[in-house]
Amino acid sequence: MGFLVVDRVSHTYFTEKTAVTALENISFTVEKGEFVSFLGPSGCGKTTLLSIIAALIKPTKGTVFVEGKTLDCARASAGYMLQQDYLFPWKTIEENILLGLKIMGTLTETTKKRALDLLDYIGLKGVETHYPSQLSGGMRQRAALVRTLATNPKMLLLDEPFSALDHQTKLKLEELVWQTLKDYEKTALLVTHDIGEAIAMSDRIFLFSTKPGKIVRTFIVPDELRRLSPFAARQHPQFSALFQSIWKELDQLETNK
Numbered sequence: 001m002g003f004l005v006v007d008r009v010s011h012t013y014f015t016e017k018t019a020v021t022a023l024e025n026i027s028f029t030v031e032k033g034e035f036v037s038f039l040g041p042s043g044c045g046k047t048t049l050l051s052i053i054a055a056l057i058k059p060t061k062g063t064v065f066v067e068g069k070t071l072d073c074a075r076a077s078a079g080y081m082l083q084q085d086y087l088f089p090w091k092t093i094e095e096n097i098l099l100g101l102k103i104m105g106t107l108t109e110t111t112k113k114r115a116l117d118l119l120d121y122i123g124l125k126g127v128e129t130h131y132p133s134q135l136s137g138g139m140r141q142r143a144a145l146v147r148t149l150a151t152n153p154k155m156l157l158l159d160e161p162f163s164a165l166d167h168q169t170k171l172k173l174e175e176l177v178w179q180t181l182k183d184y185e186k187t188a189l190l191v192t193h194d195i196g197e198a199i200a201m202s203d204r205i206f207l208f209s210t211k212p213g214k215i216v217r218t219f220i221v222p223d224e225l226r227r228l229s230p231f232a233a234r235q236h237p238q239f240s241a242l243f244q245s246i247w248k249e250l251d252q253l254e255t256n257k
């Protein structure tokens with residue numbers, strides 16, 4: 001059995017008047033240390049799927065397993081990183097990055113040292129006593145990554161974490177997040193609207209259709225690109241070939257919406 005198994009998952013949102021089937025019969029497996037991305041038209045259920053994997057929503061049908069255990073038993077296995085950093089403005093960066101450990105009751109000298117080492121690794125040494133408002137958007141997202149990794153989650157769920165940043169900061173952060181996840185051997189699932197970002201960062205890309213959300217295609221990123229860091233992958237000749245194939249299929253899905 002793979003590290004993460006999503007087995008025949010469907011989800012319908014029921015409101016007073018309507019029922020919206022956001023996902024239908026989604027199945028896939030992710031291996032430990034793998035990086036996969038979800039791409040698809042707006043409303044195809046990408047965020048719903050991440051919320052199910054994070055155990056924030058119980059699917060209407062199907063099961064998710066992490067290391068062979070159903071989600072109920074493996075609840076704290078995922079760390080979530082979102083478009084907004086959600087750092088508390090009244091707490092210092094150090095207090096912010098230690099918050100998850102405090103809440104989980106696992107703040108010790110060892111876990112604190114690991115969090116502070118991560119802050120150093122990610123190039124934020126020296127800002128421990130600063131408040132979020134004193135940092136740039138890119139620095140705040142880096143601090144949010146440290147806070148997410150500080151609790152040592154088994155996998156990372158990244159929901160458009162770079163979409164609010166300017167282009168250059170986004171490219172730099174893609175590089176840093178990719179390298180950090182490789183060095184710390186984390187499994188990661190990324191939701192993005194950016195085909196280039198998905199190719200540059202992932203091992204595999206799942207393409208979703210909408211209404212209801214289904215996986216219509218899986219793209220395997222060639223080894224030549226996967227070996228490279230995101231920035232270098234973007235310069236490789238195979239990058240644009242894959243970009244064009246995904247673009248064509250995505251464009252078709254948008255047209256059929």
Ligand SMILES: Nc1ncnc2c1ncn2[C@@H]1O[C@H](COP(=O)(O)OP(=O)(O)OP(=O)(O)O)[C@@H](O)[C@H]1O
Nearest residue numbers: 013014015020022041042043044045046047048049
């Ligand atoms: N709480 C909710 N109640 C009712 N319908 C919902 C709810 N949340 C999401 N939906 C619907 O479920 C479908 C999938 O939504 P979801 O946010 O998962 O898609 P998405 O692919 O992440 O979209 P986007 O790319 O725009 O962020 C959409 O049709 C959406 O309107």
